Amino acid sequence: MNTFGNILKLTSFGESHCPAIGGVIDGFPANIDIDVDFIQSELNRRRPGTSKLTTSRNEADAVEFLSGIFNGKSTGCPIGFIIRNNDAHSNDYSSIKDLFRPSHADYTYDQKYGIRDYRGGGRASARETAIRVVGGAMAKLLLKQIGVDINARISQVGNVVLNGTKEECDKQYSEIVSQVKAEGDSIGGIISCSIQNCPVGLGEPIYGKLHAALGFAMLSINAVKGFDYGMGFDGIGQKGSELNDVFYNEGDGIKTKTNNSGGIQGGISNGEEIYFRVAFKPVPTIMQDQETVDKEGNKVIFKAKGRHDPCVLQRALPVVESMAALVIADYYLLNKTNKI
Amino acid sequence: MNTFGNILKLTSFGESHCPAIGGVIDGFPANIDIDVDFIQSELNRRRPGTSKLTTSRNEADAVEFLSGIFNGKSTGCPIGFIIRNNDAHSNDYSSIKDLFRPSHADYTYDQKYGIRDYRGGGRASARETAIRVVGGAMAKLLLKQIGVDINARISQVGNVVLNGTKEECDKQYSEIVSQVKAEGDSIGGIISCSIQNCPVGLGEPIYGKLHAALGFAMLSINAVKGFDYGMGFDGIGQKGSELNDVFYNEGDGIKTKTNNSGGIQGGISNGEEIYFRVAFKPVPTIMQDQETVDKEGNKVIFKAKGRHDPCVLQRALPVVESMAALVIADYYLLNKTNKI
Amino acid sequence: MNTFGNILKLTSFGESHCPAIGGVIDGFPANIDIDVDFIQSELNRRRPGTSKLTTSRNEADAVEFLSGIFNGKSTGCPIGFIIRNNDAHSNDYSSIKDLFRPSHADYTYDQKYGIRDYRGGGRASARETAIRVVGGAMAKLLLKQIGVDINARISQVGNVVLNGTKEECDKQYSEIVSQVKAEGDSIGGIISCSIQNCPVGLGEPIYGKLHAALGFAMLSINAVKGFDYGMGFDGIGQKGSELNDVFYNEGDGIKTKTNNSGGIQGGISNGEEIYFRVAFKPVPTIMQDQETVDKEGNKVIFKAKGRHDPCVLQRALPVVESMAALVIADYYLLNKTNKI
Amino acid sequence: MNTFGNILKLTSFGESHCPAIGGVIDGFPANIDIDVDFIQSELNRRRPGTSKLTTSRNEADAVEFLSGIFNGKSTGCPIGFIIRNNDAHSNDYSSIKDLFRPSHADYTYDQKYGIRDYRGGGRASARETAIRVVGGAMAKLLLKQIGVDINARISQVGNVVLNGTKEECDKQYSEIVSQVKAEGDSIGGIISCSIQNCPVGLGEPIYGKLHAALGFAMLSINAVKGFDYGMGFDGIGQKGSELNDVFYNEGDGIKTKTNNSGGIQGGISNGEEIYFRVAFKPVPTIMQDQETVDKEGNKVIFKAKGRHDPCVLQRALPVVESMAALVIADYYLLNKTNKI
Numbered sequence A, B, C, D: 001m002n003t004f005g006n007i008l009k010l011t012s013f014g015e016s017h018c019p020a021i022g023g024v025i026d027g028f029p030a031n032i033d034i035d036v037d038f039i040q041s042e043l044n045r046r047r048p049g050t051s052k053l054t055t056s057r058n059e060a061d062a063v064e065f066l067s068g069i070f071n072g073k074s075t076g077c078p079i080g081f082i083i084r085n086n087d088a089h090s091n092d093y094s095s096i097k098d099l100f101r102p103s104h105a106d107y108t109y110d111q112k113y114g115i116r117d118y119r120g121g122g123r124a125s126a127r128e129t130a131i132r133v134v135g136g137a138m139a140k141l142l143l144k145q146i147g148v149d150i151n152a153r154i155s156q157v158g159n160v161v162l163n164g165t166k167e168e169c170d171k172q173y174s175e176i177v178s179q180v181k182a183e184g185d186s187i188g189g190i191i192s193c194s195i196q197n198c199p200v201g202l203g204e205p206i207y208g209k210l211h212a213a214l215g216f217a218m219l220s221i222n223a224v225k226g227f228d229y230g231m232g233f234d235g236i237g238q239k240g241s242e243l244n245d246v247f248y249n250e251g252d253g254i255k256t257k258t259n260n261s262g263g264i265q266g267g268i269s270n271g272e273e274i275y276f277r278v279a280f281k282p283v284p285t286i287m288q289d290q291e292t293v294d295k296e297g298n299k300v301i302f303k304a305k306g307r308h309d310p311c312v313l314q315r316a317l318p319v320v321e322s323m324a325a326l327v328i329a330d331y332y333l334l335n336k337t338n339k340i
Helices: A036-046 A090-096 A106-113 A119-124 A126-144 A166-182 A210-219 A233-237 A313-337 B036-046 B090-096 B106-113 B119-124 B126-144 B166-182 B210-219 B313-335 C036-046 C090-096 C106-113 C119-124 C126-144 C166-182 C210-219 C313-335 D036-046 D090-096 D106-113 D119-124 D126-144 D166-182 D210-219 D313-337
Strands: A009-013 A020-026 A063-065 A079-084 A149-157 A189-196 A224-229 A247-249 A254-256 A274-280 A290-293 A299-302 B009-013 B020-026 B063-065 B079-084 B149-157 B189-196 B224-229 B247-249 B254-256 B274-280 B290-293 B299-302 C009-013 C020-026 C063-065 C079-084 C149-157 C189-196 C224-229 C247-249 C254-256 C274-280 C290-293 C299-302 D009-013 D020-026 D063-065 D079-084 D149-157 D189-196 D224-229 D247-249 D254-256 D274-280 D290-293 D299-302
Touching (some): A020 D020, A020 D079, A036 A063, A036 A126, A079 D020, A210 B224, A224 A233, A233 B189, A233 B224, A233 B274, B036 B313, B119 B126, B126 B149, B126 B313, B210 B224, B210 B274, B210 B313, B274 B313, C020 C126, C106 C119, C119 C126, C126 C313, C290 D247, D020 D126, D036 D063, D036 D126, D036 D313, D106 D119, D149 D313, D210 D274, D274 D313
Antiparallel strands (some): A020 A079, A224 A274, A224 B224, B020 B079, B063 B079, C149 C189, D189 D274, D224 D274
């Protein structure tokens, strides 16, 4: 279950403190220009250490492509890549070896597998999302060829809705997160994502509805607790007569006057903007004493050490976009098979 | 993409007005008692025509099992079944043959496939959910063996939160939906679902997180626009220090004092109650004139005829439970493979 | 594991003596003419009771399509179908309920599942191949659109190689099988299959090589013990210099002078004729006393009753073609995704 | 399609001359001792340059594990690994850039993808089989826990059947291959493989029969043209009465007196030895002038340069064993799910 996708498939491996994390992108169409600088720039958006608000762990996060690219183009063969874990301080984590951090995956991994790489959260670490960003950047290169554009933004932090110019939002975000950091606490929020110029017809009924695939993708991201699209949870108070999207003929094609459907009807894209929201919880690592139990069930006090983010939203933006890009690219390829 | 699941797989077929809808349940373990009466009773919960508030289409919805069961027990072989479409009035739908109903799947199916069985919404009809209920009832029979219990309830209709006794909630629901029906309109809401006694350890990192699988399952249901679990969208205003679930030793095992995680940590069940919410939009069929376009792009006025629900929440309860049961049963079987 | 295929998927269910066998064809492209008479004629080729040499069980084998077809065309939705088991004489089989027939699947099913529908061999019966023929006939309708032609013939029965005109071969086959039938014995042989006009480029390295998919398909057929393609087992005595297929330019395209590769190079079709052989064992049911054990391990003598074929080759021809058609159609659709 | 397996999955990447080849083993059970020396020793069996008869390309073929192993044990997380291509002489291959070598995959890859990494055969190179050997060695470590033993041997080279002691066979093999090498030619043969102590019950009807999975695995190996198991092609001359395997009670369990079934009945292992044969063609690279065409269709003469094996059988032994081990381990895990 470390593979994502149907035709375009991303297989991921690696833990927080192993020699390298990496992945394999399979089913990537041949003859697409691979702009490695763009991929690295996407990785840089996700990188820790880019501001005082994120963890000070300073990975270079340099991706090394190993196969499937020839003369700057994809060959149709699987694209293997790795990112070395250069800056892993394994010693930082020995104190958590034998206890279960609250709201972390320590306990469940331990119970499930009977063994756990406890260093930095092991496989459950958000470090793995770097692999998604590489895969997503590749998917974006594919989607660029057909004009699809994907953009995510932080629309809410804690219970503060962000609006205004980008600069104003960034400022507001920084202020809130700085305050939370000072308290040794953490905070969540909402990322809103928009997909423009998605071709009509993507989505595979019944169990491959496009929004279900997007929801699955988003819910697989660390710390995500909810997903909705179109009118979502917020539209529940309205009636059918208020929410139905009326079709009209724009001359060059059929459009809808409103877009409460969020660009997807019956699980299939209708050509309008696809938009959805992703709810992130506050990350469980906080710089405060917390009660918990150790492996033997003894009560212990845990206080986090090391480098941690008070808020993951900023770094999660390219992850959300990447998972969306992987879904759209995959469904674009799938959709090629419904006619001969 | 008409198959759901990894080990326990439900394959579904059928449209609203074809001779029969049906399915195949594959990977169902051998030697489990198949209580056909229970399965039929689950189907009856979903059946239209059971109250004045739901469509008056009166399908018997009698499931006929064709294979995979011998002497009342599952054999490990695929279980085929059909439900005849006895009460399909195809003539009712000829008027929608050449137009696209607002917020329905007519337009997208037409664009995707270039052909569309327009009768009663064809494959996009919620009639297909009967197949999910059969599959889900089978999954419940499996889960009964390990003590898992799944219950869904309507927690919100329109913007009215339902609480109080079951009787009070039912009364409130009936009043609201009756009013909406009288207006020829439709209304949505939220179904909340609880899974009790789920074994620890279910969920397959990274791309098979248990909540991601549940979300995917729910989002595949007709009219669903959102999913969250645990603290979900509503917990975003709180901080890590408020939401973290503290572990303690209950004597007979490790528990958490609170359950904001919703019974899942790192994508793996931790033994606490799993709970999640599913947002349903108002169904798009309303008994009012609506503007739209026909296939040639001409503006037309559409008014629904036939039998339709003003609110699907009541009938959706067994569907939500069924999809949850299919996921839990599937992940239970998957989890058998992580150790030798 | 009752689903075959990647994009074009056939899911099968049913045992020898359950109410009906059936299947679901998913991923079938939209807008293809469905010639039901052709499909039934393919089924008739497989039907028992068509000559004195095959079992006298006289199933009508009438396929009933339930969904996915509208106005004579595929809609892109899953195509469900059933074949009723009208002529099942369950009483014939009570004598085998508690023993394990030699070289049958009785023992292994019993050990694997702990329960077994013993009637007529249950799921292990070759009756299931009728479902493959329906699926294969559908695939042939798809392949007809792109000109692919698939033909199987009996090339060896026992150790007698059949050559000469079709009539001569049929005569020779009949004589051998009649003789074997008179002896109450059974006999195997080889079916050779040819695929003409297969497009260049089908086959998915590394683990989806076209010949590997064909081999997998053939080996899944009851009684098959071997598969080879191109020069196969028989070419082993020759050297590279003798077997290499030299390319030349025919003017309208590149061809090979010889075709020892069997139309597939590196797992990908090269446009030449694809040909392969399938080895069938003699069916294990013989009209002679055989020693075996019952469920308690007691030695017993078993003598088959009922209706059985001394040789399955004639009836297996449409099954071999069907599985080949399913593979080629599936890989044709898959191949649409390797470029954007 | 670069992933092999259902539960235990090997994903492979890499070409002959890219920076590294590698793979990801997913679904590997937790808590199994990983003997890296054993894995390397298996790789060494496959390595070129180990005798004067194989290519003199001298890769260290040192596997580097990157993830999924902690304190010498598997963690249940995906195991990523790479093997650097240290000894790749890319310049050797520039002469084949624009032509299609006879019976190689140059032409088909070119046609399928429109682009081709021509260096050393690219993805079609047998170099990829090193990845299979790593995966297979891991599977062997798993199977060791349950006592399964897998052994392959060369049973035929050209048309010479090898029998006698191992030493005699090796000598005979060496003589034949030396002679062929001297001629600048190549030669094929048969590898026979035996699986001892396979548990009863492995194999998933209908489309996951154990022998079909083994056949698929073997046919995916470079240069393989055929597969049979049990009596296979050679038993076709015999009748049912001669080939049926009679059950008897050995006291401690039910056995068969003969084993023409090859340890598999109805697609499910019966506890007897599983044995099968794999036919390899002579590799197409020969040290002789060959006629062919270039990309423009012009006739050209091709003569191989570089390092090539006149016979791959010796090096293919661990590859055959590895693919068998992957299948058996995968089906062992799958079989855990057929009962609760």
